[in-house]
Amino acid sequence: MNKALVFTGAVAVLLVSMTFVVSGESAQPEKGILIGTAIELSTYAMQGNNAESMVFRAEHGFPVGLIEEETGELFICVFRNPAPASSMETANKRMTPLMGKKVVLQGLVYRSDSFNLIRIGTLSEY
Numbered sequence: 001m002n003k004a005l006v007f008t009g010a011v012a013v014l015l016v017s018m019t020f021v022v023s024g025e026s027a028q029p030e031k032g033i034l035i036g037t038a039i040e041l042s043t044y045a046m047q048g049n050n051a052e053s054m055v056f057r058a059e060h061g062f063p064v065g066l067i068e069e070e071t072g073e074l075f076i077c078v079f080r081n082p083a084p085a086s087s088m089e090t091a092n093k094r095m096t097p098l099m100g101k102k103v104v105l106q107g108l109v110y111r112s113d114s115f116n117l118i119r120i121g122t123l124s125e126y
Contacts, residue, residue, distance in 0.1 A: 029108035051100030102126040
């Protein structure tokens with residue numbers, strides 16, 4: 001289970017890094033608040049809003065995200081870690097109890113041509 005979580009986190013960070021390289025410039029973050037549905041990406045893509053499956057997969061390290069209510073845009077979620085040695089961690093542990101529910105996320109929002117990411121500072125159920 002820990003290997004899957006580490007692998008999934010590494011893949012997510014790699015995808016974020018590749019997007020910034022491909023776009024030719026670093027995405028400049030903006031402070032923002034997003035309201036939408038907390039999801040686990042693969043379950044949502046294959047089965048829709050199946051909360052039970054999303055919780056199971058999020059617990060096993062699959063990437064989590066948010067479908068923004070207003071625009072329908074997908075945001076991959078990472079959590080801001082206050083420790084100086086690491087600036088990000090996966091958001092799975094904090095978002096798993098909220099799978100399939102409407103949530104409010106506040107943090108740094110990164111937008112690129114390929115996909116969006118939010119580095120969460122605070123989160124709560126809406």
